[in-house]
Amino acid sequence: KKKKKKKMFSFTTKTMKTGARIVKYMIRTEYCMFPQASVSSHPMLPTVRDAYNLGLRTSWNMAAESTTSMPNQNTILSVSRTTSGVEVQWSDNGKLSFNVDWLRHNCQCPDCKEPSSGQKTLSMTEKSRIKNLQFDEIEQILKIEWASDPPHISEYSGGQLYDALVEAPRQFQIPQNAVFKKKDIKEISHATIFESEEGLFKWLDALRIDGACLVNNAPIQDDVVVDLANAISHPMPTIYGTRFDVKVQKNPINIAYSGLALPYHQDLVYYESPPGLQFLHCLEIDSNIIGGEHILLDGFQVANLLREKNPSAFETLCTIPARFQKIHLERSNPVIMTYCRPHISINDQQEITQFTWAPAFEGPFPWTSGHIVESYYEAYRCLSNLIEDCSQDLSYTIRLKPGHVVTFNNRRMLHGRHQFSGSHKRHLQGIYVNIDEFKNRHEVLRNKLVEKHFSGHLTPVGNSDLTPPSSSV
Numbered sequence: 117k118k119k120k121k122k123k124m125f126s127f128t129t130k131t132m133k134t135g136a137r138i139v140k141y142m143i144r145t146e147y148c149m150f151p152q153a154s155v156s157s158h159p160m161l162p163t164v165r166d167a168y169n170l171g172l173r174t175s176w177n178m179a180a181e182s183t184t185s186m187p188n189q190n191t192i193l194s195v196s197r198t199t200s201g202v203e204v205q206w207s208d209n210g211k212l213s214f215n216v217d218w219l220r221h222n223c224q225c226p227d228c229k230e231p232s233s234g235q236k237t238l239s240m241t242e243k244s245r246i247k248n249l250q251f252d253e254i255e256q257i258l259k260i261e262w263a264s265d266p267p268h269i270s271e272y273s274g275g276q277l278y279d280a281l282v283e284a285p286r287q288f289q290i291p292q293n294a295v296f297k298k299k300d301i302k303e304i305s306h307a308t309i310f311e312s313e314e315g316l317f318k319w320l321d322a323l324r325i326d327g328a329c330l331v332n333n334a335p336i337q338d339d340v341v342v343d344l345a346n347a348i349s350h351p352m353p354t355i356y357g358t359r360f361d362v363k364v365q366k367n368p369i370n371i372a373y374s375g376l377a378l379p380y381h382q383d384l385v386y387y388e389s390p391p392g393l394q395f396l397h398c399l400e401i402d403s404n405i406i407g408g409e410h411i412l413l414d415g416f417q418v419a420n421l422l423r424e425k426n427p428s429a430f431e432t433l434c435t436i437p438a439r440f441q442k443i444h445l446e447r448s449n450p451v452i453m454t455y456c457r458p459h460i461s462i463n464d465q466q467e468i469t470q471f472t473w474a475p476a477f478e479g480p481f482p483w484t485s486g487h488i489v490e491s492y493y494e495a496y497r498c499l500s501n502l503i504e505d506c507s508q509d510l511s512y513t514i515r516l517k518p519g520h521v522v523t524f525n526n527r528r529m530l531h532g533r534h535q536f537s538g539s540h541k542r543h544l545q546g547i548y549v550n551i552d553e554f555k556n557r558h559e560v561l562r563n564k565l566v567e568k569h570f571s572g573h574l575t576p577v578g579n580s581d582l583t584p585p586s587s588s589v
Contacts, residue, residue: 190206190207190208190210190278191206191207191256191274192204192205192206192207192251192253192256192258192274192277193205193206193207194251195249195251195258197246197249198213200213200215200216201213201214201215201216201217201218201219201246202214202216202219202246202249202258202260204258204277206278212277212278214277216243216244216245216246217240217243217244219244219260219270219272220238220240220244220262220270221238221240221244223238223268223270224276225270225271227268228270242264244262244264245262245263245264246260246261246262246263247261247262247263248260248261249261256273256274256275257271257272257273257274258271258272258273258274258277259271260272301326301328301329301330301412301512302322302326302329302330303329303330303331303332304318304319304322304329304330304331304332305331305332305333306331306332306333306334306335306340306519306521307333309331309344309347310343310347313561313564313565314565316347316557316561317558317561317562317565319331319523320348320554320557320558320561321558321562323393323523323524323525323554323558324558327412327414327416327524327525327528327529328412328512328522328523328524328525328529329523329524330514330520330521330522330523331344331395331520331521331522331523332519332520332521333519334397334519334520334521335519336399336400336518336519337399338399338545339359339545340397340521340545341359341395341396341397341521341545341546341547342358342359342547344395344521344523344547345395345547345548345549348393348549348553348554348557349549349550349553349554349556349557350553351547351548351549352391352392352547352548352549352550352553354384354387354391354548355384355442355449355451355453356370358547359545359546359547360545360546360547361543361544361545361546362396362542362543362544362545362546363540363542363543363544364540364542369444369447371476372533375408375535375536375537375540376535377532377533377534377535378531378532378533379475379476379532380411380413380473380503380507380530380531380532381473381474381475381476381477381530381531381532382415382471382472382473382474382526382527382529382530382531383474383526383548384442384526384548385440385455385457385472385473385474385477386440386441386442386453386454386455386477387453387455388455389550389551390472390526390527391526391548391549391550391551392525392526392527392548392549392550392551392552392553392554392555393523393524393525393526393548393549393551393554394523394524394526394531394546394547394548394549395521395522395523395546395547395548395549396410396516396521396522396523396544396545396546397520397521397544397545397546398516398517398518398519398520398521398543398544399518399543399544399545400518400541400542400543401516401517401518401541401542401543402538402539402540402541402542404538404539405536405537405538405539405541405542406536406537406538407534407535407536407537408515408533408534408535408536408542409513409514409515409516409533409534410513410514410515410516410522410531410532410533411507411511411512411513411531411532411533411534412511412512412513412522412524412529412530412531413503413506413507413510413511413512413529413530413531414510414528414529414530415471415473415528415529415530416468416471416528417506417510418471418499418502418503418506418510418530419460419468419471420468421502421506422460422498422499422502425498425502426495426498428495429494429495429498429499430460430495432491432492432494432495433458433459433460433492433495433496433499434458434459434460434461434462435458436458436488436491436492436495437456437457437458437482438456438457438458438459438472438478438481438482438492438496439454439455439456439478439479439480439481439482440454440455440456440457440472440474440477440478440479441453441454441455441477441478441479442454442477443479454479456482457472458472459471459472459473459496459499460472470527470528471527471528471530473499473503473530475500481493503530516544525551526548527551
């Protein structure tokens with residue numbers, strides 16, 4: 117056999133029927149349709165994971181359309197039953213074990229999964245048991261007859277089984293080691309966003325990577341933020357309405373509606389699911405106004421710096437919940453909202469998925485005395501001082517002008533405003549977008565435009581997703 121030069125790993129599906137033609141095509145999809153199977157050992161595992169980190173994905177459903185779907189022509193040599201399920205021996209000497217319930221749960225037949233919607237219709241109330249197992253070495257098809265009432269037979273192609281070797285994908289990525297600097301925030305014209313899907317994706321990907329993006333040359337008219345939200349999905353209604361106006365008011369229901377300074381914070385952290393994105397469109401600002409600059413700071417970067425400088429404080433703020441609240445009865449629609457969560461949320465890979473900071477909306481700490489209170493406030497002071505230190509070097513400051521729309525990730529970025537005086541003619545319109553709607557729109561576009569625009573592997577951002585364990589179970 118001739119030795120082949122090593123190339124970047126790719127998934128190629130080969131369909132072989134009775135010695136006829138060979139059809140090759142690349143598979144690119146977004147999400148794994150199933151959890152990770154138990155991987156015993158496999159020499160291809162590092163290579164496959166690297167491919168996934170480059171955004172190459174294999175779909176269970178697409179593999180099911182062919183009788184065999186194996187990267188690098190890897191084939192099944194044998195299949196054997198084990199006490200917990202099935203073990204597959206591959207031609208490259210790798211082994212892959214499948215739990216019996218995993219196999220039953222991932223049957224893709226029309227009786228177990230509605231074909232047009234892709235939704236599972238299978239209900240599993242009893243332990244799965246294999247009655248009979250058959251493997252067709254030529255067709256590379258595994259058939260399992262289940263000991264069930266009514267009887268049922270599941271079929272799995274070699275490609276489907278091999279795809280399970282790769283751990284389930286990370287959902288969405290905010291670069292954990294990104295350094296947010298003044299020069300890093302990207303700008304995009306309002307027209308670019310709406311003239312093509314490529315322009316829309318450019319904006320959304322800037323929000324994913326940098327956490328913020330300045331939209332310029334927007335029309336100076338009402339509801340521009342509504343149109344931007346609708347370009348993603350739809351606005352997220354809150355206690356401030358669907359769209360809100362930021363103007364100086366005589367008796368403000370929020371200090372944002374005054375000329376006072378707004379220290380670094382995030383909005384609506386007392387919601388169980390705070391807004392994912394926030395847009396602020398400048399409609400009017402008097403040239404005589406002194407101050408009022410908008411400020412942004414990357415909360416993920418602050419949290420990672422805290423992890424480096426004070427691991428104990430970082431751990432405390434990841435585990436001990438604080439209370440956030442909005443209790444305001446003297447308004448047209450009274451509000452009593454409270455929610456407890458840690459300031460920093462991480463997943464099982466120790467990646468930060470959410471940062472929460474809003475001192476103005478912190479309620480009484482859930483405990484009043486003891487070691488837990490002392491630990492919390494010591495860690496809290498460390499974080500507060502670090503935010504102050506970072507604001508000197510790592511913050512982004514901009515004096516908004518009419519036609520500017522500052523857009524940012526409310527689960528990641530801290531924002532605020534300098535105090536202003538001299539005039540009260542300052543009018544911004546704001547709106548929120550749900551984090552999952554943002555993720556969905558970005559991922560759909562990334563899937564469609566991946567060859568042109570893909571810029572990194574995908575992991576959680578702002579919704580506390582979990583990644584599967586990297587080791588076998």
